[in-house]
Amino acid sequence: MKLATLKRGGRDGTLVVVSRDLTRCRAVPAIARxxxxxxxxxxxxxxxxxQAFEALDSGAIEGEPFDPAACHSPLPRxxxxxxxxxxxxxxxxxxxxxxxxxxxxxYTDPLMYQGGSDGFLGPRDDxxxxxxxxxxxxxxxxxxxxxxxxxxxxxxxxxxxRLVMLVxxxxxxxxxxxxxAKGFGFFQSKPASAFSPVAVTPDELGEAWHGGKLHLPLEVxxxxxxxxxxxAGVDMTFSFPQLVAHITRTREAGAGxxxxxxxxxxxxxxxxxxxxxxxxxxxxCLAEVRMYETIEQGKPVTPFMRPGDRVRIEMHDVAGRxxxxxxxxxxxxxxx
Amino acid sequence: MKLATLKRGGRDGTLVVVSRDLTRCRAVPAIARxxxxxxxxxxxxxxxxxQAFEALDSGAIEGEPFDPAACHSPLPRxxxxxxxxxxxxxxxxxxxxxxxxxxxxxYTDPLMYQGGSDGFLGPRDDxxxxxxxxxxxxxxxxxxxxxxxxxxxxxxxxxxxRLVMLVxxxxxxxxxxxxxAKGFGFFQSKPASAFSPVAVTPDELGEAWHGGKLHLPLEVxxxxxxxxxxxAGVDMTFSFPQLVAHITRTREAGAGxxxxxxxxxxxxxxxxxxxxxxxxxxxxCLAEVRMYETIEQGKPVTPFMRPGDRVRIEMHDVAGRxxxxxxxxxxxxxxx
Numbered sequence: 001m002k003l004a005t006l007k008r009g010g011r012d013g014t015l016v017v018v019s020r021d022l023t024r025c026r027a028v029p030a031i032a033r034x035x036x037x038x039x040x041x042x043x044x045x046x047x048x049x050x051q052a053f054e055a056l057d058s059g060a061i062e063g064e065p066f067d068p069a070a071c072h073s074p075l076p077r078x079x080x081x082x083x084x085x086x087x088x089x090x091x092x093x094x095x096x097x098x099x100x101x102x103x104x105x106x107y108t109d110p111l112m113y114q115g116g117s118d119g120f121l122g123p124r125d126d127x128x129x130x131x132x133x134x135x136x137x138x139x140x141x142x143x144x145x146x147x148x149x150x151x152x153x154x155x156x157x158x159x160x161x162r163l164v165m166l167v168x169x170x171x172x173x174x175x176x177x178x179x180x181a182k183g184f185g186f187f188q189s190k191p192a193s194a195f196s197p198v199a200v201t202p203d204e205l206g207e208a209w210h211g212g213k214l215h216l217p218l219e220v221x222x223x224x225x226x227x228x229x230x231x232a233g234v235d236m237t238f239s240f241p242q243l244v245a246h247i248t249r250t251r252e253a254g255a256g257x258x259x260x261x262x263x264x265x266x267x268x269x270x271x272x273x274x275x276x277x278x279x280x281x282x283x284x285c286l287a288e289v290r291m292y293e294t295i296e297q298g299k300p301v302t303p304f305m306r307p308g309d310r311v312r313i314e315m316h317d318v319a320g321r322x323x324x325x326x327x328x329x330x331x332x333x334x335x336x
Numbered sequence: 337m338k339l340a341t342l343k344r345g346g347r348d349g350t351l352v353v354v355s356r357d358l359t360r361c362r363a364v365p366a367i368a369r370x371x372x373x374x375x376x377x378x379x380x381x382x383x384x385x386x387q388a389f390e391a392l393d394s395g396a397i398e399g400e401p402f403d404p405a406a407c408h409s410p411l412p413r414x415x416x417x418x419x420x421x422x423x424x425x426x427x428x429x430x431x432x433x434x435x436x437x438x439x440x441x442x443y444t445d446p447l448m449y450q451g452g453s454d455g456f457l458g459p460r461d462d463x464x465x466x467x468x469x470x471x472x473x474x475x476x477x478x479x480x481x482x483x484x485x486x487x488x489x490x491x492x493x494x495x496x497x498r499l500v501m502l503v504x505x506x507x508x509x510x511x512x513x514x515x516x517a518k519g520f521g522f523f524q525s526k527p528a529s530a531f532s533p534v535a536v537t538p539d540e541l542g543e544a545w546h547g548g549k550l551h552l553p554l555e556v557x558x559x560x561x562x563x564x565x566x567x568a569g570v571d572m573t574f575s576f577p578q579l580v581a582h583i584t585r586t587r588e589a590g591a592g593x594x595x596x597x598x599x600x601x602x603x604x605x606x607x608x609x610x611x612x613x614x615x616x617x618x619x620x621c622l623a624e625v626r627m628y629e630t631i632e633q634g635k636p637v638t639p640f641m642r643p644g645d646r647v648r649i650e651m652h653d654v655a656g657r658x659x660x661x662x663x664x665x666x667x668x669x670x671x672x
Binding site: 040128133151180185247 | 418486
């Protein structure tokens with residue numbers, strides 16, 4: 001089942017079921033007006049939504065044309081956005097670039113930060129920021145959970161994963177060092193994230209979804225050029241159920257909790273050969289290539305995003321069909 | 337105007353207006369079923385809510401008895417909970433206890449962390465946690481905002497403060513050092529917070545609300561004994577408008593954003609004379625007295641909370657009337 005949220009209809013938009021080929025959709029107000037409402041009452045809504053989805057997908061119901069540009073993020077705002085950092089290669093490179101060792105505990109205890117969730121960007125919305133902040137994208141996979149009790153372990157968490165989607169966790173790199181030095185984690189350095197137009201139930205991913213990971217390349221294009229295609233199922237140290245269980249160690253988690261994987265990153269040898277042009281799988285953020293440059297050449301060369309720069313994030317199934325639709329965002333400078 | 341949320345009626349409860357003396361209340365489904373719904377459409381709802389409140393308070397409408405034990409937090413869940421640390425004395429003591437200097441920037445750049453907001457505790461709900469986690473309370477003041485644009489400064493932020501309430505920002509002290517050492521801020525060490533039964537509009541506070549601060553003692557009782565009564569308007573380095581403006585430097589803030597003051601703390605000379613028994617204003621968390629003990633005696637003596645321990649947080653106006661009702665929570669151990 002594929003779901004999306006059109007921008008029309010208020011702050012939380014309008015929930016629609018979307019055909020597998022992403023060409024048609026249909027609002028389902030008799031079942032749930034918003035995705036959060038469906039998640040709040042999933043046991044009752046899910047079978048009805050599936051029925052509406054199958055009727056649309058089979059052609060029994062025509063629906064309306066699906067336009068990703070009319071979409072908000074599947075949850076335009078959420079009660080929780082917790083972003084892990086499950087691809088340790090990314091963290092290793094960050095540390096190596098500043099000459100620090102990776103603590104052993106990082107392989108057993110997930111890194112996770114609490115993100116702002118009061119308002120996300122739509123998948124085609126501009127990223128509005130000051131260029132001097134060091135604007136970067138982070139292409140990730142994310143899941144949406146149902147209710148989880150305090151102490152839920154990975155097995156319980158696995159059963160509570162309702163939806164899967166993509167995310168651009170926009171990051172302001174030049175604000176991060178100062179902010180992390182204060183000791184309380186990210187805040188101003190993590191502005192609003194954007195999610196893929198479509199969220200899908202895990203069964204929609206077929207064999208690509210196993211072990212609590214999504215085993216397909218995550219494709220990133222920067223200004224029309226291929227920039228990254230690492231496999232999201234490779235080098236993911238913590239599975240989604242493990243990330244979700246990290247939240248529930250000391251508290252419950254409410255329906256509609258979004259949990260991110262962190263920047264997808266596959267281990268590669270070094271700067272040479274890691275870019276797609278040189279036969280590598282490339283990168284899911286600018287910071288990663290800048291870290292390779294720092295490690296090997298003493299300083300970063302690739303600039304962060306500038307006004308007018310465009311990033312596109314998408315994932316195709318083995319048959320070449322777009323699963324979630326694409327995130328496509330352009331940077332727009334702050335007008336003083 | 338005073339507002340509260342009864343637990344009945346679903347995940348977001350039932351919005352009620354509450355009489356000034358906290359004895360009676362009245363649901364207002366024709367205006368807004370939930371507090372979030374009212375905040376989402378404040379310009380339209382606020383005058384209607386005031387009318388209903390005045391009719392109740394004047395006795396023109398009887399309403400029903402108000403029972404704080406039937407209350408959830410005013411927002412049972414929220415889209416954003418951002419907690420500042422505006423009382424620098426608290427931060428100074430933390431640093432001093434571990435022999436570190438306070439960076440000069442801490443006096444100009446607020447400390448703030450993104451808290452979990454997918455589910456709060458009701459004001460009379462138990463705190464369920466493992467005793468070995470180092471269970472502590474943090475008594476604070478918090479505000480709820482309307483929508484704010486990117487780049488909103490303190491003046492704009494001041495005009496968007498809709499409600500004021502109290503909060504117990506439950507903290508798991510023994511989990512904090514390891515978590516902060518990882519660099520991404522609090523997560524497991526900050527389980528669900530609880531808010532006062534009643535939230536009030538700033539005008540309800542009269543002269544006690546000025547300069548974006550609440551100038552009244554915040555009263556904390558531990559197991560029935562007075563533990564703290566520092567004035568929330570004293571030694572607050574950053575006002576609420578300044579804290580809110582910290583959020584909006586790089587992003588918008590959505591209606592219903594909750595912003596906390598951080599643990600209220602007044603500068604006192606040292607351990608002797610700072611407790612209420614010795615003529616001081618006491619403390620709003622156990623960590624603070626433990627820091628005085630560490631600084632003066634080499635190690636903390638006062639234990640953290642244990643199963644059965646009770647904390648009460650309340651604030652009275654100059655005439656001795658409870659403004660927000662009381663947070664009253666008992667610790668309950670985890671049952672394996």
